[in-house]
Amino acid sequence: PNWGWRYCLSKKLAKKTLLISELLETCNFSPIGRRAPLQGxxxxxxxxxxxxxxxxxxxxxxxxxxxxxxxxxxxxxxxxxxxxxxxxxxxxxxxxxxxxxxxxxxxxxxxxxxxxxxxxxxxxxxxxxxxxxxxxxxxxxxxxxxxxxxxxxxxxxxxxxxxxxxxxxxxxQPAILSKVEAWTSFKDNAGVDDGPSSLNGVAKEVARECKCLPLALVTVAKALKGESLDGWRAANQRLKDSRHLDNEEVFGNFVGWFLIGTL
The missing domain is CATH 3.40.50.300 (P-loop containing nucleotide triphosphate hydrolases)
Known part of the structure; x- marks a missing residue:
């Protein structure tokens, strides 16, 4: 970075800030905005x-x-x-x-x-x-x-x-989903079904890696929706290989950006 240029810029900014403060004190400006209320x-x-x-x-x-x-x-x-x-x-x-x-x-x-x-x-x-x-x-x-x-x-x-x-x-303390509930949530969001295809078989393995956590199931399913069989297999292997996923506390934060960032 050009430190000399930054120094000159900071001096100019300081002068303008002082000028703005003086204007606010001497002039009666009508408010043009307000902070939005807390979201309902x-x-x-x-x-x-x-x-x-x-x-x-x-x-x-x-x-x-x-x-x-x-x-x-x-x-x-x-x-x-x-x-x-x-x-x-x-x-x-x-x-x-x-x-x-x-x-x-x-x-x-x-x-x-x-x-x-x-x-x-x-x-x-x-x-x-x-x-x-x-x-x-x-x-x-x-x-x-x-x-x-x-x-x-x-x-x-x-x-x-x-x-x-x-x-x-x-x-x-809300519990995790049952295995049936987890698979239903996953397939609905991923656009897969119970049919005997190779992709659906891999999808079931990926769903199991989500450890029945609702947020992980939705995030992973949506990230993989429309992917090719090779894409599903690659994601499944990454999930299985990742030692981070052995820790369920880490898993909830890790899985979303892991899949989205590597597919």
């Missing part, structure tokens, strides 16, 4: 969601907890790829459709945005996705507990311990 749950549901025995059981458990008195923090935990985020979004969508809450939001913005979204709302469900460590709701703009008895939190995490330290009154 109705816009982000997953078309890949499908009923399974495990998802039905977890869904019922979460809805019972949401309706229970004295429960304001619910934890949904499990390995990556098991479908926690999708399930949480479906719960939010259902809760809104059933008018259990005035508002349902997924916390992705700044604390002040979340705080503003809660003003004047009696009952609200806030979904925190992929939580890794303890946090205090009040410190990020959520009047919680006694301060706002109509607020309930649903968090998703990979680790049960996070649910424990967050004092979740209800902890739910």
């Amino acid at each position: 749950i109705e816009f982000i549901t997953s078309k890949d969601f499908r009923d399974s025995e495990s998802s039905k059981s977890a869904f019922i458990g979460i809805m019972e907890a949401i309706n229970a008195k004295g429960v304001n923090m619910i934890g949904l935990y499990g390995k990556p790829g098991v479908g926690k985020t999708t399930l949480a979004k479906e719960v939010g969508k259902h809760a809104l459709e059933q008018k259990l809450f005035d508002k349902v939001v997924i916390q992705e913005g700044k604390a002040e945005e979340l705080f503003r979204s809660m003003q004047g709302v009696n009952k609200i469900l806030v979904i925190f996705d992929d939580v890794w460590e303890e946090f205090e709701p009040e410190t990020i703009g959520i009047p919680f507990g006694v301060a706002h008895e109509g607020c309930k939190i649903l968090l998703t995490t990979r680790h049960q311990q996070v649910c424990t330290i967050m004092n979740c009154q209800k902890k739910i």
Whole structure:
């Protein structure tokens, strides 16, 4: 890089920044934009969601907890790829459709945005996705507990311990799919069937490598849809050869970009 040129550019930028600040102080500019509100749950549901025995059981458990008195923090935990985020979004969508809450939001913005979204709302469900460590709701703009008895939190995490330290009154772990459910999901997304063809035979082997994880099944199936038999065989061999896939914790993150990046 040309460090001299960068230095000159930084000096010019500093002068322009100062000039802009002075203009903002002396001039009365009308606002031309505003930060978008937190995204409502109705816009982000997953078309890949499908009923399974495990998802039905977890869904019922979460809805019972949401309706229970004295429960304001619910934890949904499990390995990556098991479908926690999708399930949480479906719960939010259902809760809104059933008018259990005035508002349902997924916390992705700044604390002040979340705080503003809660003003004047009696009952609200806030979904925190992929939580890794303890946090205090009040410190990020959520009047919680006694301060706002109509607020309930649903968090998703990979680790049960996070649910424990967050004092979740209800902890739910969705199970992986059964082998039958896994194959049904895979073949629907990959465009294969149960016929006795060579490609379908390889497809069944690939599906088994997805370890019955919903997200992995959908991701891999869509990545391979329309591929030739050689493409399927190559992907299957890469999955079998990869030592990363022996670790299911790593597998959920690894498999998507592994296939898409190597086919």
